Amino acid sequence: MDPESIDAVVEAHGLRTEEDAEKRRKTVSQRNISRGTEVLSTVPLYAFPLRANEGSNVQVETEEVLAETRCMYCFGQLPVRRPRCSQCRQAQYCSTKCLSQHWTQRHHSECGTLNYVAIDTAAGKLKPEYRPLLRMAAGLTQALVAGKQHRQIQAWARLVSHRDQHPAYVLRQYAEIASVLSTHAKAIGLPSIDKDATVTMLCRAGCNNFMAPVIEDNVLCTNGVVCSPLLSLLFNHSCRPNCVISYSDGRLSLRAIENIEAGQELTIAYADAMLPRTARRERLENVYFFACTCAKCGNTDCGRIDQLMDRESPQPPKQLSADLTQLPEIAPWVSCAIGLLLHCISGTVTSAQVEKECLCAISDLPSREMSFAAFGYWRERQDECRGSDDGNARLWACAASQYVLAFYALNYPPSHPMLGLQCLTTAALSWNALVACGPTEPQCKALALTRSRITSLAHAARSLLQVSSLHCSSVVSQVTLLLDQLDQESQS
Numbered sequence: 001m002d003p004e005s006i007d008a009v010v011e012a013h014g015l016r017t018e019e020d021a022e023k024r025r026k027t028v029s030q031r032n033i034s035r036g037t038e039v040l041s042t043v044p045l046y047a048f049p050l051r052a053n054e055g056s057n058v059q060v061e062t063e064e065v066l067a068e069t070r071c072m073y074c075f076g077q078l079p080v081r082r083p084r085c086s087q088c089r090q091a092q093y094c095s096t097k098c099l100s101q102h103w104t105q106r107h108h109s110e111c112g113t114l115n116y117v118a119i120d121t122a123a124g125k126l127k128p129e130y131r132p133l134l135r136m137a138a139g140l141t142q143a144l145v146a147g148k149q150h151r152q153i154q155a156w157a158r159l160v161s162h163r164d165q166h167p168a169y170v171l172r173q174y175a176e177i178a179s180v181l182s183t184h185a186k187a188i189g190l191p192s193i194d195k196d197a198t199v200t201m202l203c204r205a206g207c208n209n210f211m212a213p214v215i216e217d218n219v220l221c222t223n224g225v226v227c228s229p230l231l232s233l234l235f236n237h238s239c240r241p242n243c244v245i246s247y248s249d250g251r252l253s254l255r256a257i258e259n260i261e262a263g264q265e266l267t268i269a270y271a272d273a274m275l276p277r278t279a280r281r282e283r284l285e286n287v288y289f290f291a292c293t294c295a296k297c298g299n300t301d302c303g304r305i306d307q308l309m310d311r312e313s314p315q316p317p318k319q320l321s322a323d324l325t326q327l328p329e330i331a332p333w334v335s336c337a338i339g340l341l342l343h344c345i346s347g348t349v350t351s352a353q354v355e356k357e358c359l360c361a362i363s364d365l366p367s368r369e370m371s372f373a374a375f376g377y378w379r380e381r382q383d384e385c386r387g388s389d390d391g392n393a394r395l396w397a398c399a400a401s402q403y404v405l406a407f408y409a410l411n412y413p414p415s416h417p418m419l420g421l422q423c424l425t426t427a428a429l430s431w432n433a434l435v436a437c438g439p440t441e442p443q444c445k446a447l448a449l450t451r452s453r454i455t456s457l458a459h460a461a462r463s464l465l466q467v468s469s470l471h472c473s474s475v476v477s478q479v480t481l482l483l484d485q486l487d488q489e490s491q492s
């Protein structure tokens with residue numbers, strides 16, 4: 001076997017690809033893989049940062065914002081004094097470390113070829129929403145021409161494009177991008193562009209690229225686009241995936257989030273697994289052109305929660321009904337969350353340990369993106385509780401938290417370390433509810449204190465109480481005691 005071939009990589013990592021009637025190919029594990037293990041990691045074929053507003057839900061389209069770029073390597077925000085590539089003077093970085101790593105990984109083959117200023121000029125001819133696509137097409141064309149990464153290029157050629165399934169208006173947009181790219185190709189430093197092939201490239205990229213998610217100022221952003229044909233080719237979608245892909249240090253890695261047995265397929269989520277079923281399936285059908293048949297889509301309990309979460313439902317109930325919190329998939333998770341929380345609060349486990357053992361373990365998983373769907377759902381309705389009394393606001397926050405918790409229970413196995421972060425997200429939700437409703441003076445004082453972790457945990461406890469009071473009376477009494485103490489402190 002050619003040691004450079006895709007099959008060789010797959011085999012070297014204890015995996016195997018198989019034909020699949022529905023999905024074309026799938027990748028299964030040949031060994032048991034324990035949760036948290038990095039299964040595979042690759043250098044992408046091409047990766048580029050989105051501009052400040054491009055990955056955000058909030059579109060701000062001033063020229064100043066559109067011009068604001070990010071670190072070319074890690075996609076982080078740029079400091080005022082930012083290192084630049086000394087040769088082209090165009091690529092900008094947040095640190096000299098990123099500069100040198102980007103040079104070694106990719107920039108040495110782009111620098112002197114790709115003219116970023118000319119790319120921006122060409123992109124300026126398009127509507128703001130198409131500009132990232134033009135930048136991607138330029139970078140990908142260069143990477144494919146440079147031909148440096150044999151396996152990635154081999155994989156690129158084998159990826160589906162679903163070109164004949166794209167709606168006509170999308171193909172027209174892609175044709176417009178291809179035409180602008182072709183006009184500016186020489187200035188950008190590209191060979192002459194085959195417009196039709198560029199349209200296919202954009203179709204292929206659309207159903208195979210990865211977005212790098214981050215939360216900035218409480219808003220979900222994707223701050224970069226990463227293209228790794230190898231990973232795209234190997235891993236199919238599931239709404240309850242057993243792996244996640246993350247991007248850091250210039251590499252994409254696939255990590256197991258559940259224990260995986262030999263013979264099991266490795267899957268990732270193409271659509272935010274926290275979205276309600278209708279929204280999830282719509283995205284999978286519109287962007288990836290398949291109807292999902294995974295177990296979660298067929299699970300009726302999940303369907304009930306999806307209904308509650310569904311954006312079309314006129315009003316979310318203020319609390320999940322008791323029977324829902326006792327679903328077999330949810331109940332053990334809730335006990336576990338309470339257990340962890342209690343340990344933190346009672347001091348059996350210090351918050352530093354929680355941070356180390358829970359939060360660090362999941363820092364590179366897209367957990368925040370997951371919770372954001374539920375958070376966003378609540379935020380859309382925060383006007384409804386603005387001006388209402390504090391108790392009501394807290395109830396809303398708790399309701400929102402319960403959605404998050406319920407979804408976590410369905411997306412992750414009990415005792416998953418993700419719940420550590422979830423406790424904090426829940427805490428943030430409760431706190432945000434107070435702030436949104438205009439806190440009273442004692443609460444203002446508390447606001448000043450709230451940054452401390454223990455207060456966050458207390459708010460998390462308050463929310464968790466709503467879910468758990470049916471089950472664990474001793475936990476409830478201890479947490480209530482702690483909350484009383486904190487209330488007294490904030491009033492004094």
Ligand SMILES: C[S@@+](CC[C@H](N)C(=O)[O-])C[C@H]1O[C@@H](n2cnc3c(N)ncnc32)[C@H](O)[C@@H]1O
Pocket residue numbers: 022023024025026158159160162207208232233234235236237238288289290291292293294
């Ligand atoms: C990134 S590729 C995955 C690799 C693909 N299986 C192959 O053999 O080329 C994405 C495409 O795979 C197919 N696919 C992925 N997950 C699927 C699933 N759960 N059910 C059906 N088709 C799926 C869809 O055609 C989708 O557009």
